[in-house]
Amino acid sequence: IWRANCKFKNCTDLHLCLKWHFSQSSTFWGLIFVADEEPETEPVRFGWVTGVMIRCMLNIWGVILYLRLPWITAQAGIGLTWLIIIMSSIVTSITGLSISAISTNGKVKAGGTYFLISRSLGPELGGSIGLLFSFANAVAVAMHVVGFSETVKDLLVETDSIMSDPVNDIRIVGVITVTGLMGIALAGMEWEAKAQVVFFFVIMVSFVNYFVGTLIPASPERMAKGYFSYRGDIFLENIGPEWRGETGSFFGMFSIFFPSATGILAGANISGDLKDPAVAIPQGTLMAIFLTTLTYLAIAATIGSCVIRDATGSINDTLGAGNFTGGECAGLGCNYGWNFTECTLAGTCEYGLANDYQTMSMVSAFSPLITAGIFAATLSSALACLVSAPKVFQCLCQDNLYPLIGFFAKGYGKNQEPLRAYALTFILAVAFILIAELNTIAPIISNFFLCSYALINFSCFHATITKSPGWRPSFRYFSKWTALFGAIISVVIMFLLNWWSALIVVGIIFVSLAYVTYKKPEVNWGSSVQAGSYQMALSHAMSLSDVEDHVKNFRPQCLVLSGPPNFRPALVDFVAAFTKTVSLMICGNVAEVSQLRWLNARKIRSFYNFITTGNLRAGATSLMQVSGLGRLKPNTVVLGYKHNWQTDSPQNMENYVGIIQ
Numbered sequence: 001i002w003r004a005n006c007k008f009k010n011c012t013d014l015h016l017c018l019k020w021h022f023s024q025s026s027t028f029w030g031l032i033f034v035a036d037e038e039p040e041t042e043p044v045r046f047g048w049v050t051g052v053m054i055r056c057m058l059n060i061w062g063v064i065l066y067l068r069l070p071w072i073t074a075q076a077g078i079g080l081t082w083l084i085i086i087m088s089s090i091v092t093s094i095t096g097l098s099i100s101a102i103s104t105n106g107k108v109k110a111g112g113t114y115f116l117i118s119r120s121l122g123p124e125l126g127g128s129i130g131l132l133f134s135f136a137n138a139v140a141v142a143m144h145v146v147g148f149s150e151t152v153k154d155l156l157v158e159t160d161s162i163m164s165d166p167v168n169d170i171r172i173v174g175v176i177t178v179t180g181l182m183g184i185a186l187a188g189m190e191w192e193a194k195a196q197v198v199f200f201f202v203i204m205v206s207f208v209n210y211f212v213g214t215l216i217p218a219s220p221e222r223m224a225k226g227y228f229s230y231r232g233d234i235f236l237e238n239i240g241p242e243w244r245g246e247t248g249s250f251f252g253m254f255s256i257f258f259p260s261a262t263g264i265l266a267g268a269n270i271s272g273d274l275k276d277p278a279v280a281i282p283q284g285t286l287m288a289i290f291l292t293t294l295t296y297l298a299i300a301a302t303i304g305s306c307v308i309r310d311a312t313g314s315i316n317d318t319l320g321a322g323n324f325t326g327g328e329c330a331g332l333g334c335n336y337g338w339n340f341t342e343c344t345l346a347g348t349c350e351y352g353l354a355n356d357y358q359t360m361s362m363v364s365a366f367s368p369l370i371t372a373g374i375f376a377a378t379l380s381s382a383l384a385c386l387v388s389a390p391k392v393f394q395c396l397c398q399d400n401l402y403p404l405i406g407f408f409a410k411g412y413g414k415n416q417e418p419l420r421a422y423a424l425t426f427i428l429a430v431a432f433i434l435i436a437e438l439n440t441i442a443p444i445i446s447n448f449f450l451c452s453y454a455l456i457n458f459s460c461f462h463a464t465i466t467k468s469p470g471w472r473p474s475f476r477y478f479s480k481w482t483a484l485f486g487a488i489i490s491v492v493i494m495f496l497l498n499w500w501s502a503l504i505v506v507g508i509i510f511v512s513l514a515y516v517t518y519k520k521p522e523v524n525w526g527s528s529v530q531a532g533s534y535q536m537a538l539s540h541a542m543s544l545s546d547v548e549d550h551v552k553n554f555r556p557q558c559l560v561l562s563g564p565p566n567f568r569p570a571l572v573d574f575v576a577a578f579t580k581t582v583s584l585m586i587c588g589n590v591a592e593v594s595q596l597r598w599l600n601a602r603k604i605r606s607f608y609n610f611i612t613t614g615n616l617r618a619g620a621t622s623l624m625q626v627s628g629l630g631r632l633k634p635n636t637v638v639l640g641y642k643h644n645w646q647t648d649s650p651q652n653m654e655n656y657v658g659i660i661q
Contacts, residue, residue, distance in 0.1 A: 045275040050193055052267030052274070052284025054200050055384055059263025060292040061203055062381035063147025063438065066374040067357045068256055069296065070303050074354035076253045077241040078304040082297060084254050088261040089293040091493070094486030095453045096264055096289050097478040098460035100282030103268065105463075105473040107278075113265050113452055114392045120459040122529040123401050123521055128512040129455050130396035132505065136262075136448030137269075137389035138425045141178065142432030143259060143441045144382035149173040150438060151374045154358060167436050174433035178386075181379065182426050185386050186419070199380035206364075206373025207295070213364035214302050225362050226311030226352035228336055230302075237332050238304040244347075244354060247439060255443040255497040260296075262449040263381065264289055269388035273415070282475050299360075307359055308332045310349040311340050386429070390421035397421070401521050402512070447501045450494045451509070457486035468531035545630040557584035559627055559634035560606075561620055561659070564589055569602075571640050576604045586627050586634060590619030617655040 046052075073081045102116045109115055113133050118126020149170040156162050156169060163169050184195055218229045228234060243249060247256065267274070267284050274280045310331055319329065319337050330341040343349035353359055361367040361374075394416075396402075397409035408421045435441055463471040464480035494502040558575050562568045565587045572587060579585040585606040590613060611626075613619040620639075627634055642648070642656050 046193060046270075046273055046280070047275055048267075048280035048284040050197065051270065052280045053288050054196060055266045055270070056263050056285055056288035057292055058196055058199055058203070058377070058380035059266040059384045060260060060288065061295065061377045062260055062263065063144050063374075063378045064257055064260035064442070065296065065299070066360055066370065066377055067147050067150060067438070068442075069260075069299055070307070070353055070359040071357060072253045072257055073238065073300050073304045074309050074352070075241065075243055075248055076250065078235070078239045078301055080241050080250060080253075081300045081304070084250075084257050085293065085296045085300065087254070087493075088258055089289065091450075091453060091486060091490055092261045092264045093286075093289055094482050095456050095490075096282075096285045097475075098457045098483050098486065099265070099268055099285060100475040101460050101473040101478045101483075102456070102463075103281040104278045104475040105471060109395075113268055113456065114396050116268065117452075117455050117459050118399070119525045120463055121455070122525065123399065123523055124513045124516045124529070125455060125509070127396065127399075127401040127516050128509040129452055130392060131402075131512060132448050132508065133265075133452050134389050134393035134396065134425075135428070136445050136452070137385045137392065138428040139432050139441065139445050139448070140259065140262070140385040141181075141382050141389070141425065141429040142174075142435070143438065143445060144378045144385065145174045145178050145181075145429065145433055146170060146436060146438050146441060148177055148375060148378035148382070149433075149436075150357070151371060151378075155371070170436040171434055174436070175430055177379070178382070178426065178429050178433060181383050181386055182422065184383060185422060186417070195383065196380055199376040199383075202376035203373050203380075206369050206376070209366055209369040209373075210299070210360055210364045211302070213366075214306050216365055220315050222362060223336065223338060224311060224315045224317065224351070225313050225356070226308045226333070226359075227306055227363055228308070230305050233335065234308055234332060235305040238307075238309070238353070242309060242354070251496050254493070255446050256439060258446045258493075258497075259442050259449065262445070263292075263384070265452070266384045266388060269392055278474065303353070303359065303363060306363060307353045308340075309352050309354040310344040311338070311352040311355075312343050312349060313351040386422075386425060389425045390418040393421045393424070394418035399521070399523060401516055401519075401523075443498060444501070446497055447494050447505050450490045450497075451505045454487045454490035454494070457483045457490065461487060462529070462532065466532040466535050470531070541630050541632060544632065547631065555583040556636045557628070557632070557634045558586070558636045558638050559623060560585065560587045561623070561637065561639040562587045562589065565604075565606075568640050571638065572604060572606070573602075575638050576606065579606075584628070584632055584634065586623075588620070588623040588627065590616055590623070615655060616652075617658045620659045 069081075072084070076084060099116065102120055106119075114126060114130035117129045120126075152173045153162075153166055153169045157166070163172060184191060214230065216229070218227050241250075247253070264285055267288075268277075268281050308331065311333060317339050319334065319339050328341070329339055331344045333340045340349060340352075349355050351362075356362065358370075361370040364370045393405075394409060394411065397405045397407075400406055400409075408418065408424060410420060411417055412419050432441055432444075460478065460483040461480045464483070491502075494505065556579065558579055560572060560575050562572050565572045575585055585604075587606050589610040611619050611622050613622060624634065624637065637659075639659065645653070
């Protein structure tokens, strides 16, 4: 059989094998072909467009775009809304650059964000972020499903088809929806990807429909709801803020908007399903951030130039109508012949930019297309989070960093689908869907994602600053200082949004970090923390070389001629009793193997050094000369007391005295 006899033992290239055989002999008798067993079906793999860019864009174009961006524009004004969008984009763009650098530094496997951080910063911080990010994605499923359910509820109210009451209708529709999405996710990544392409097409059609609608002259019905087409005075009126309600503040609006920008990790989270993650993640993520930022800015500016903040929705509320009794007319609608004074002053208007979450539907040329866009955006975002959370959590469980979660590590099928983790994500999503309030769920997610972004940026900064030999990303368009800025600004925004929520997130990280540090899992990923420890130790050892000895700082730095340490435990324990953790201790052995495991088991902090030489005295002399580094070298020799003076050989006696000498 050709493969067994080929010079190139690991070669599967028949042409190369035959070429070698022909070069060895002028006679070639023939070939017998033995068919291999039918190969297993390859798992589905995606490129940078369908796997990353479209997935990220769909996740960014979520519920906030359609149902909250007009309302945020009314509260913050066009100017501050643009600032909110740009601030979010700066954070996500810097994070996108850091993700690109990390993902091009070696092979990226399944696990997405958790894999990137854990292999860069080590299991301590990586495990923490794996827990937080999995939870955040599960809650994000609930946020997007609740947004979808709100739209369905509004349709039920319009058609007088309410099942119970508005809040319970959101819960009922939400649970049914997340169950259907779970069915699509369980059907496999191929079906999920096809659904995402359909959603993307629907959203693009809805955008065209909206922008065409802003150009159509206003009808009386639309004017009654606050739409007057493009007007300069509406733009000037809406460019400044007008805060309302409990969340009426800049950072209140930022906390509600920011979850819309968190979709940048949707592609990285399925890194195990990409053809070439090192190419797909940078290209797809950065392109998605750029295009979606332009979309948000354009919609905020256009809708703020067309719609006033308050309107009644009644076509009878004109200045010439009989219900107007004269007096002062309040509001911008007065300039166009409409009287919304009563509801404006009382704060009871049902329409207008500040009151109607469905303003984009009203402005559009054909409102059902906006409804379809809302459905597509919310469902696609929910589906992306529903796929991301179990895959990240499965990778965390497979690393076995925490107890009791190994059950969720098992995968099924050719793509190793995490069915058990899907079930857990479903339960968490349903629990938060029952809250049924989008403005309550959105701020919960913000701090979890901001913490993830902070750690991603810090990973990139730390790996660069420690000059780890393993840090060689092919993506060069990043800076360690921008990464550090991204990490700091993410933490600052966390506390500005909600200080107690930020403290909870930081507390979770510290508890999980302390647990992993204490348990010391048997993993070695060559993290930048290891590189940093080496660099710090080397730097301090070098600086110590310039410090002259002084009697006040004398420490016994002991070379213990213990042989194998477990042969003379009393001697080792005696020296450890006074060196403890504040002085140098080296256990020396001549011609023996390492005994570090025994020292660690006894919780003795000591280095172990062994040397191979002809006799004990020569070996001890060599150990005295070569042990240590710079100022960290022995100044005290400790050896066991010799009990067999009278029976031992003269040669051994001479060696023992010679060592002391």
